[in-house]
């Protein structure tokens with residue numbers, strides 16, 4: 001997998017604005033496949049127990065995904081359980097290596113919570129300091145942003161207590177606040193926004209929108225259709241590791257909820273028919289674009 005940081009040209013441009021060889025493109029993934037090797041437990045027929053040492057098998061988690069994301073886009077990844085959303089997100093973030101395919105990004109993606117490995121014996125404030133330093137901020141920048149992080153996390157006086165005394169929700173809120181404060185060009189979030197009460201959800205949604213408005217790019221995995229509809233400008237629907245449809249939020253979410261309803265009410269066979277129709281339409285749109293050639 002190659003990961004490309006934005007490169008500087010040999011000759012400086014006359015303007016103060018640094019040139020962007022990437023234009024407004026921020027991430028490009030090409031033909032990503034990821035297969036996990038798993039060992040199946042062997043059933044002991046007499047004792048009805050499972051033991052190690054069974055056959056090896058493969059789980060095909062991501063199959064031939066290609067996508068491009070631009071600045072200002074907030075991309076939602078949706079799909080039923082096990083469809084490959086989290087695996088794809090980790091590959092795009094560079095924390096998991098695909099079996100084949102490439103991911104290139106204009107800046108290092110920040111998978112929420114990964115850059116800031118929080119330490120249980122340190123206070124919230126110390127964790128903010130260390131987390132922001134670990135994500136590449138200077139000590140002066142850290143000092144300037146500490147209060148903003150504490151405000152967004154909104155965990156009251158607990159910010160001065162050791163992290164080991166926090167509830168899991170408080171930890172998730174602190175992690176989220178640290179990740180956003182680092183102002184990453186590309187942020188990736190897996191479910192975390194569902195943590196917390198309505199007030200926190202509102203504040204965190206606002207913080208995300210601000211980040212994207214400042215030319216960031218976001219990716220969000222979330223099972224809540226309302227969170228996806230509220231935040232995402234575009235949605236990618238995955239099933240069995242493949243893209244079914246990639247497009248405008250309202251359209252993809254309408255098709256996806258139709259598929260999920262079919263699955264609940266009529267079972268797999270009918271749902272797969274619904275999915276195939278949308279997948280074929282999407283493939284046809286891509287073919288049409290390809291045969292029309294580049295626009296002007």
Ligand SMILES: Nc1ncnc2c1ncn2[C@@H]1O[C@H](COP(=O)(O)OP(=O)(O)OP(=O)(O)O)[C@@H](O)[C@H]1O
Pocket residue numbers: 036037038059060061079080081082083084085086087088
């Ligand atoms: N570390 C792993 N080892 C083996 N198989 C894995 C591993 N992680 C994920 N898988 C499998 O890969 C497939 C995709 O999993 P993934 O977690 O990406 O799906 P998901 O769409 O995020 O699911 P969910 O909505 O349930 O969180 C599933 O079949 C899952 O069982």
